Amino acid sequence: MAETELTEVVDFLALHAPFDALPDRVRRDLAGRLTVRYHRRGSHLMTVGRDNDELMVIRSGAIETHDAEGRLVFRGAEGSACGSTTLVGRNPSRFDVVAIEDTLALHLPAEVFHELRREHEVFAEHFEGERTGLLRAAATAVATSRHGEPILRTSARDLAHRAPVTVGADAEIAQAARTMTDEGVSSLLVVEGERLVGILTDRDLRRRVLAAGVDPRQPVSDVMTSDPVVAPADASALELLLTMTEANVHHLPVVEGGAPVGVVTTTDLMRLERVSAVHIVGDVAKQTDVAGVVDFAARTPRLVQQLLEQDVSADDITRVVTSVGDAVERRLIALAHEDLAARGMGPAPRMCWMVLGSRARHEQALGSDQDHAVIIADDAPEGAEDYVAALAEQVVAGLEAAGHPRCPGDVMATNPRWHQRLSGWRAEFAQWLDEP
Template identity: 50%
Template sequence: MALDVELAEIRDFLGSHPPFEALSPDELTAITPRLSIVYRRRGTEVLAAGERVGELLVVRSGAVESRDEDGALLERGGAGTCVGGGALAAEVPQPVGVVAIEDSLLLAMPAAVFHELLAQHPEVSAHFSQRARALAAAVSVQRTHRAEGGGRAVLRTRARDLVTRTPVSVPATATIREAAEVMSRERISSVLVTTDDRLVGILTDRDLRTRVVAAGASPEAPVTSVMTPDPVTGHPDALALEVLLELLRRNIHHLPLVVHGRAVGMITATDLLQLEHANPVHLVGEVAKAADPAAVAEVARRLDELVSSLVRQGTTAHDAGRVVTSVGDAVEQRLLGLAEAELGPPPVPYAWITLGSRARFEQALGPDQDHALVVHDDHRPEHDAWFAALAERVTDGLEQAGYPRCRGEKMATNPSWRLPVTAWREHLLRWMTTPTPQAVMESSVFFDLRHQYGDGSLTAVLRDLQRETAPRSPLFLAHLAAHACTRQPPLGFFRGLVVDRSGEHRDTLDVKRGGLLIVAEIGRLHGLAAGSPATGTLARLEDAAADGRISAPLAADLRDAWEFLAHLRLVHQAERVRAGEPPDNHVPPASLSSFEQRHLKAAFGVIRDAQSAVAQRYPVRTLS
């Protein structure tokens, strides 16, 4: 009797998962006794790459994942996931390895039973054929990522990829003549100045012209007297696009690449601008040369085409967000420069800060504006007209360039978001030390901030205050936790996808509000609690895991979920652009393959688990 009950449970389990839901109850009853049960401990191999598959495995409980030969995640699934079906159907070796990521029970269906099902049920055969094609496509995409070099891969070019020689340096004890001789001999336009291998300065051709020849300095004077001390530096892993933006922002032509104080390379504006024409580096260069806001907007309209190119090249969502954000930064900075040129110099120093997804380097197409102005405390009431005019010109220019105004008025045009630094400090302290749910919800975007233009020291005051105060503000963190748990992923009780049933977005789900924003809120919470200096979601999760705020496996799962959802949105937006429709975040699940739908459910499930972990760690229930 007990055996009959167990067989009935297995029959009902199979009948609730694709593709076995296509079988009749009698057919399910007939095949159930022909199955066996296999157990795999967490971390053990379920199916090896290259293995000849002798049976179909169906996850009864637990979870498995498949990765390519370089460890890139291809698929992850829980109960109902079929393992080896595509290879078994095509009678080819298993293309990728599958590993249990939890203690797992699997139902094993002999090959003879499996092939009987394929012969009798075309829909079952079609299911496994589609899975095989989807897996092959995923493997192909990962191989394309690895195979990309120069040329079309320029969108993903890192600063280190542009370094063609080891950096040339002279000691700080050298004379100007000695430094110039090194530059001449090595045929370079700049030389680094070091003390004990640590970078202390840079001497360029321009310095020799303006500070030595024109100023009549003695060639025997120390190089330290004419070098630029503590020069602006970059990191080798920065995108080439970000490096160009930094050069344009600072009006410099050389950027040493530094790791732990030691120079590992040097790149110049010429290195960057020699990259192929049809890429974001060139786009940023054109924005920087635009003569007026209309010209800026004209260049910015090519961003849609850029995103389509990113999708075609298989760029990761993380890298795509950085590229799109960097173009947006260039637009914003050029508009600020044009506004200053029109209005004249500012009456007091100020900082323009960018907020939200732009600050996190996670922008996609169609984002609204989020920014604020931090004004020096020497500000007087009569100065506000200048800053109000600046804010209006830049906000209007951004709107022309395709960035809609924020419906919540979180923009520098709002006097409440255009304040002296002391007033901002008071706001931040109040939000963090005596928070209210409404205030935290309205101000949460301000906790993703990044300096954009002007006096960086003003931004640093607020950024440092956040980093120092947030970890010591448990009530504030509890409010952030409650906010992160308020919005639920569009996943039903039985882990089905929940779509809008009416209205403009009927039969779609919002991957931004139902997924990406929740991950960003969780990352913000844990990052602030850990005192992380990062603003990006993935970097915050990494810092939080290192600090013990979140388990390393859950942080890894959230990173994978974020990357998948962001990539899904990127592809969806590119398709809408190609169809002549405005980009949005509303993806119709019916347009996705079963492979993608399974990933989507898994991603939303990870987010739901992360929300549960947040609710357990922070006293969200005590706030009601």
């Protein structure tokens, strides 16, 4: 690997357990002994009945682990590892590991893995625990029927499997980073007394501190996310899924009586769900064209079928469908903006795209028709309406391809009545109220 790539791998390892607990010199030496391999979506990293002699750490993408009967026992994303069951235990593999996205993995040879186990106790304990946990999950999958306890009703308290790791708001950023490294966590809760006031994540440290050149001696309150979205301890996993999808967050503090009791991550939810709204929404957000968005939107019926099999209520199912629909429409809007800019039609005016009808009520069903409108700022330049009309045509066509027919009543942003300036909307609403 080139020096820059080695540095990137060292930095990556420093963010993920148990490599974050290794000395810097060990991580740098380790980076030079790894190989990076690309695994196409659908390809096997491990196969039941075949020997495996490597540990694989996911650099980007996602994997699923299934037992010999095809039951899901684990889903992992960036920072997850596979292969320890054969390295700590014995060959051949008892699990299938499949890439569910195009995946980059760091491959660590067995001899290096065992060397690290001998020399670093924290490394050995981590993978012994991971192997035990995976085997326990497989045993649980065998013992539970397909129509057993609805896993989406697991509580937030159960998912927040460890006590929260916290610092005070006046702690230095450098101290917060050391605490995260020492504790092997990717997020840190910031408290004043027992009250949660913020959250700091690995991504925050990269974007708001390192990339921005912020002095690490500054207080953590300068770079944290203040008043973060939270979930009550008795919230179901389904409610957590919806909250994280709608807020577009990957770490969700769990609180009880106003005090934090832990953190739930998207990875925790992915371990519960083979087809999760969080995963679909994440996939949709990565798409670079309309065809890709449409492809992932087509997964929604399978998600609904799974929720029905788990006896999830109709209200909860329509909220999940709504969340996926929101993600699809947001991405189509963003792609339309990019296309218009490339064609020299920008810049976009100040505007707000509004969702109406069943999705606005969080009640969207499969195949619901489209209902939306646009508010254009009064100070937008002349011709803003033409831009919005062109934008709306692209979004409407994309939604139609994704399975949402055009509104029979033409309540869509392509209709001039439904893309007006703010003053026009005020007059429209006044008329509705005064002359219903």
